[in-house]
Amino acid sequence: MSETRDWQCFEIATDDHGIAHITLNRPEKRNAMIRAFWDELPEAIRMLDKSGEVRVIVISSTGPHFTAGIDLTGFADMTGNLGAGESDIHREANRGLDFYAMAKRMQDAFTALESARVPVVAAIQGGCIGGGVDMVSACDMRFCTEDAYFTVYEINIGMTADVGTFPRLLNLLPEGIVRELSYTGRKMGAEEAARYGLANKVYTDHAAMMDGVMEMAREIATKAPMAVHGIKNIITHARDHKTAETLDYIALWNASMLKQSEVMTAMMAKQSGEPGKFAPLPPLKKVSGEEE
Template sequence: MSSAPFRVVVNGGLATVTIVGSGRGNALGGTFWDDLKEFMETVGHRDDIRAVVLAGDGGTFSVGMDLRWYLVRLRRAERSGTGSFMDDDVRHLQHAVTAVADCPKPVVALIDGECTGAALELISACDIRYASRRARFSLPEAELGVVADLGGLQRLPLLVNQGHLRELAFTGRTIDAARAARIGLVNDVYADSAALHDAACTLYGELCRHPAHVMEGIKRVLGETHQEGIRRGLEHSARWNSTHTGADGLRHAMTARLDAAAP
């Protein structure tokens, strides 16, 4: 596996970002969050990029947060006595997801296979979501004793109704691509990964018919409508987990989940 958390290929103005992550299943850890934020902020200043596609490597979008990586961070924080670690670190990760939402260019997620937890929160920040028939979605943070805190609970209500979202968040259950399309989580469902990328290229051709400043203007106007509510919600979720779960509780829950998943 490459040490880079994602690969970027720019072809004719379309930047395809293929997530590799820091662990099995394109787990999101290591430098992924910092590199994603930096890339998305850079995209806004690159005239050679008109749109961005986010996809996963090897038939999986992402299994979500890299728990092994995050456990190391928790243990270091506990040893150093950094009481504000959870607050500070969640905000740090939130900024990376917000950079996707704030990117002035259209961002399209192509979901093939699993899309879990932090990965689902990540695609909620994209403008358009296409899925393959084998795509699966879940928001299992409640199983770790925490509230999803990277923006999913703030942005998903703009996509699906409250009943569907509460069911996902309360139960942590997995839904398939067909149901994701029915509830509005994804725009459309395609046969396989190749069809997903073909759909993205077709969409890009349509986007390129319009001036770049119009695409940016649409994003700015749509985003401004909900920006303050999202900001308040992000702050509230960060404080809630720090107050009610804490680093020690999260460490024990993550350890138990990893032990349960071990062969």
Template sequence: MGTAYESVTVDIADHVARVTLIGPGKGNAMGPAFWDELPEVFGTLDADPEVRAIVLTGSGKNFSYGLDLPAMGATLPALDAGAKARAEFHTKLQRMQAAITAVADARTPTVASIHGWCIGGGVDLISAADIRYASADAKFSVRETKLAIVADVGSLARLPLILSEGHLRELVLTGKDIDAARAEKIGLVNDVYEDAEASLAAAHATAAEIAANPPLTVAGVKDVLDQQRIARVSESLRYVAAWNSAFLPSKDLAEAVTAMFQKRPPQFTGE
């Protein structure tokens, strides 16, 4: 493609593009570059007639630790944030939502291969993929809940279309970690493979199968499927953006972040 990105690498062969998360945050954490670049990456791939399917994976030992808090901490509004600061946060949040939506709404099908940790923003991202595979060592968590954050860039909008109600609510109300076997059982991933290499190979095999089909028909099938959810997802994203702009700044959020950096259990007061 000729473009060098800070947050991903892109490789194209045999009508399949592989997008690999590379950070620069630890554990492929999602910093400013990720949110800026993802719409461009998927927009460019989607416009390329040579690309008929996309594989999405992470470099190193983990898929993604999610939001890069040290790099993105300034995005979060302060407890005493006024209307202007909250309005600016609302705009930033909608831009971040749009980055994940760029994956979900691309006409080109995306197959995710997940290994190691997939936390918070990582779950937002895989919920935007069409198909998800995992390695046996994969672990998943909608961790935002434990950090006094209502997940706001896609998980709560898209997971209801992937998981049954009970499994979804257990996952997001606890913020617990689940392993690959549990993720497969509840339908978060299609299949689990022995290791990251096998999961990635399976993702490429499925992408190749998709790419071998008539491209206009594949785009049409995805478009018809997407039409059934786009309005619902969009409505949910708009609602949570407004909700978090009003209620995200809290003493509990400050306590969650402080406790995390101090490596101690948080003490939440509901303030």
């Protein structure tokens, strides 16, 4: 699937288990999120999700740091160049509209992780800074090396984080901790992140982390794809809705989506000890007016 596209910010590979591995590949720039990143990430996620063949997406990185966050040079460029001769009022209005459109575009890039039908797993080493926190908080799970740390860095450059940190981080950490991290910009180390539940597990080094993450991804890939899709969908819905609403939603989901063939295949696999031969997720169909 990745052969049809030259990626500037990533390397993408899929294996026979249905695991897609997205690797941030700009270690010399600490994997900073340049302008192309905001187009490539959602495109890559939607491409992988579209076929239905992928069961799990793993996002990892290269070099000493997971990501330094938003590339500030590209960030300044994305706010747009103001036209000569514009009045101060028009200039300020255009700046605000340009910034709003840019923020929505960046938010959409990370919402694609949350909206994917399959689990998205982040494997984090070194610094996960600024926009990196936004990205991994939109993933289903986060695994770390011992040297990993998280920092809501925006306060240090006079900004309020706006790409997803607060609405998602508040679902992963106690409110007081989120406020402390955000007001101070301090680093939260891997062990502290695991203690509060932001990180699922901490590994000694990158190789051990990737072995553990891929082993878990292969385990998920053996499960019924529609059931995994349903679980991700319902957990996200439950997070954002009241219990009674989610109970009704899951009843409707299973009434319309539960596949008897998947249940039978899963039961047979359990009895035989052999991997179940499940049908892939149905390919996503193009919506009218949607670009390829």
